[in-house]
Amino acid sequence: MYSVPKKFPTTIVGSYPKFSAAQEAIRRRKAGEVSEEEFRELVKPAIREAVEDHLWAGVDIISDGEQAREDMVVYFAERMRGYAVGDWVRIFDNEYFRKPIISSRLEWVAPMTVDHWRFASSISQGRPVKGILTGPYTMMEWSFDLHYKDRRELILDLAKAIRREVEELVRAGAQYIQVDEPALSTRPWREDAELLKEALDIIFRGIGAKRIVHICYGKLEKILPYILDYPVDQFDLEMVNSDFRLLPYLKEYGYNKELAFGAVDVHKLQVESVEEVEAAIDRVMRADVVGPEKAYVKPDCGMKRLPREIAREKMKNMVLAAQRAREKY
Amino acid sequence: MGAWSSVLGGFPRSRHVRKVLRDYERGSVTHGELEAAVAEASALLIGAQLAAGLTYVTDGMVDWHDIFRPFVESWRNVTPTGLLRYFDNNYFYRIPLFTGKPEPKGLVLAPRVRRFAKLAEPAGLKVVLPGPYTFAAMSEVRGLEREELAEAIAKLMGSEVRAAVEAGARAVQIDEPLLSDQEAERDEAVLAAELASKVAKEAGEAKTILAVYFDVPKAEVYEALLEAKVSCLSLDVIDAPERAAKLIASKGLKEGCAALGLINARNVYDDDLGKLEELFLSLTKGYEGEPGVTTSTWLDLLPYEYGIRKARILGLLAQRLGVR
Numbered sequence: 107m108y109s110v111p112k113k114f115p116t117t118i119v120g121s122y123p124k125f126s127a128a129q130e131a132i133r134r135r136k137a138g139e140v141s142e143e144e145f146r147e148l149v150k151p152a153i154r155e156a157v158e159d160h161l162w163a164g165v166d167i168i169s170d171g172e173q174a175r176e177d178m179v180v181y182f183a184e185r186m187r188g189y190a191v192g193d194w195v196r197i198f199d200n201e202y203f204r205k206p207i208i209s210s211r212l213e214w215v216a217p218m219t220v221d222h223w224r225f226a227s228s229i230s231q232g233r234p235v236k237g238i239l240t241g242p243y244t245m246m247e248w249s250f251d252l253h254y255k256d257r258r259e260l261i262l263d264l265a266k267a268i269r270r271e272v273e274e275l276v277r278a279g280a281q282y283i284q285v286d287e288p289a290l291s292t293r294p295w296r297e298d299a300e301l302l303k304e305a306l307d308i309i310f311r312g313i314g315a316k317r318i319v320h321i322c323y324g325k326l327e328k329i330l331p332y333i334l335d336y337p338v339d340q341f342d343l344e345m346v347n348s349d350f351r352l353l354p355y356l357k358e359y360g361y362n363k364e365l366a367f368g369a370v371d372v373h374k375l376q377v378e379s380v381e382e383v384e385a386a387i388d389r390v391m392r393a394d395v396v397g398p399e400k401a402y403v404k405p406d407c408g409m410k411r412l413p414r415e416i417a418r419e420k421m422k423n424m425v426l427a428a429q430r431a432r433e434k435y
Numbered sequence: 436m437g438a439w440s441s442v443l444g445g446f447p448r449s450r451h452v453r454k455v456l457r458d459y460e461r462g463s464v465t466h467g468e469l470e471a472a473v474a475e476a477s478a479l480l481i482g483a484q485l486a487a488g489l490t491y492v493t494d495g496m497v498d499w500h501d502i503f504r505p506f507v508e509s510w511r512n513v514t515p516t517g518l519l520r521y522f523d524n525n526y527f528y529r530i531p532l533f534t535g536k537p538e539p540k541g542l543v544l545a546p547r548v549r550r551f552a553k554l555a556e557p558a559g560l561k562v563v564l565p566g567p568y569t570f571a572a573m574s575e576v577r578g579l580e581r582e583e584l585a586e587a588i589a590k591l592m593g594s595e596v597r598a599a600v601e602a603g604a605r606a607v608q609i610d611e612p613l614l615s616d617q618e619a620e621r622d623e624a625v626l627a628a629e630l631a632s633k634v635a636k637e638a639g640e641a642k643t644i645l646a647v648y649f650d651v652p653k654a655e656v657y658e659a660l661l662e663a664k665v666s667c668l669s670l671d672v673i674d675a676p677e678r679a680a681k682l683i684a685s686k687g688l689k690e691g692c693a694a695l696g697l698i699n700a701r702n703v704y705d706d707d708l709g710k711l712e713e714l715f716l717s718l719t720k721g722y723e724g725e726p727g728v729t730t731s732t733w734l735d736l737l738p739y740e741y742g743i744r745k746a747r748i749l750g751l752l753a754q755r756l757g758v759r
């Protein structure tokens with residue numbers, strides 16, 4: 107069994123540039139040419155490539171690269187009961203996606219991510235693979251609702267469905283469960299932060315795996331006091347892109363969980379040098395928020411929008427910088 | 436008491452428009468064919484707004500990739516760059532990068548007005564433009580001060596507005612969504628109000644509307660905006676109805692004219708007209724100015740059918756309140 111370093115373990119947020127096998131599989135599934143089972147098989151060569159890149163770079167805790175997920179919300183919406191086929195809305199320029207529509211009570215139907223988690227784990231040479239799920243707040247915010255008309259009821263049903271998937275992942279052996287909530291920072295209101303807390307309680311209560319929530323960008327400092335007691339072991343946060351603005355706030359509020367912090371910027375095409383990543387780690391250490399045992403080094407956010415070569419190199423330099431940091435701290 | 440009505444801004448693209456735009460980008464459709472498709476789509480949307488009985492209509496702006504883009508593309512010294520999240524939407528705009536004072540290559544609004552003003556009758560055609568403050572603040576700026584840029588944008592927008600009104604626009608809407616941010620400061624609102632006043636000065640007899648949306652502004656920001664020399668101040672009520680009610684109760688509506696964003700432009704429910712009528716009556720109680728009702732934001736982030744449906748629901752609300 108691979109042993110994750112005690113200090114500065116390296117990890118990723120989850121998504122990785124799509125390999126052609128995955129793109130083709132997604133296209134064929136949409137065109138109705140393949141069944142869900144066939145789709146899953148067709149994606150596997152792409153997952154293999156993503157896993158190999160993570161291994162090549164030397165990342166400690168990896169993912170399946172989310173190769174099957176065309177979109178982080180649509181993927182789950184298409185596999186839960188209660189969602190109708192979405193309708194086209196703009197995401198930028200003339201790019202559109204089918205924004206899911208909730209048309210009846212939401213329920214978990216069958217495992218949505220376990221097969222690919224298992225496959226990635228089987229080829230990860232013992233390195234742990236994160237189970238990664240889109241969180242209930244983001245699922246709610248980035249869907250249209252025609253059924254609940256009550257945000258609390260809606261998010262709690264989503265939480266129950268996601269909880270079920272978490273249980274399946276843990277049963278399969280996942281030691282790290284991450285819930286992604288990029289939408290939270292776009293509406294930094296106390297009510298919203300508290301609503302998500304209630305949902306996370308449902309998702310994570312009694313779960314025997316490392317519980318992680320990923321939140322990125324936006325004005326997180328405004329809701330920090332309301333999220334720090336979330337029932338999770340680790341916050342996975344963007345840092346570089348906002349120039350580590352959050353650090354003094356984390357210090358001020360007496361942060362005491364594990365901190366996975368962004369040490370490379372996924373919005374920049376330029377590959378950070380090892381020294382630059384080291385400097386990012388130094389900055390977090392100087393802020394005196396967490397010790398090296400509680401500090402995980404990772405990119406700000408998912409890497410799906412980067413060219414593959416750049417994503418690979420960024421991971422590689424991140425791993426080298428973490429190695430140096432282990433000697434230093 | 437009655438209210439005038441208008442959709443706040445742009446509409447979603449139909450499947451056909453999306454396809455033509457895609458084909459145009461691939462080079463299989465000419466610029467002329469693209470323009471024709473956009474004109475047809477605009478005419479249809481104007482028809483939908485007329486059928487809904489709205490007082491002012493827009494051409495739908497279906498060819499705009501984001502609120503800044505048509506201006507960015509018709510000015511020198513600015514280019515669209517990377518994507519950034521647009522407020523709290525799952526939608527991204529391209530950050531304009533200014534490398535010097537912008538200079539116009541041509542006008543954006545007037546040609547559209549010439550094309551559609553007559554078609555829009557008996558409704559008035561409304562043009563919509565990004566406010567200079569929001570425009571400058573949401574751009575990347577090199578080689579000049581941000582405030583200097585905001586001034587330059589105000590000047591260019593002034594020329595846009597003058598030409599648009601000469602061409603037949605009956606209302607001009609200046610959008611300053613950034614001022615709904617809870618971190619916006621009074622100083623910023625003062626500057627935004629001054630710049631909007633400069634733009635509005637060029638509008639002659641047309642109605643000028645300063646629109647703030649995506650959230651309800653803070654009291655001190657709202658106070659500063661009330662000072663803007665525009666005919667009308669437009670608020671997004673439905674994104675935070677309780678805060679909006681509190682704000683209006685303490686600071687009042689703009690003297691002369693105030694628009695209330697009551698139809699939710701960011702969900703697909705059919706709005707509850709009974710409740711909205713009640714809300715409207717309570718917010719405008721004792722108000723002596725001219726109230727208007729609008730959608731809470733643009734409709735461009737809804738699916739196409741729902742965009743059209745929301746315009747119709749807005750019309751039904753206006754009908755219920757009594758057309759002015």
Ligand SMILES: [Zn+2]
Nearest residue numbers: 288322407408
């Ligand atoms: Zn993220």
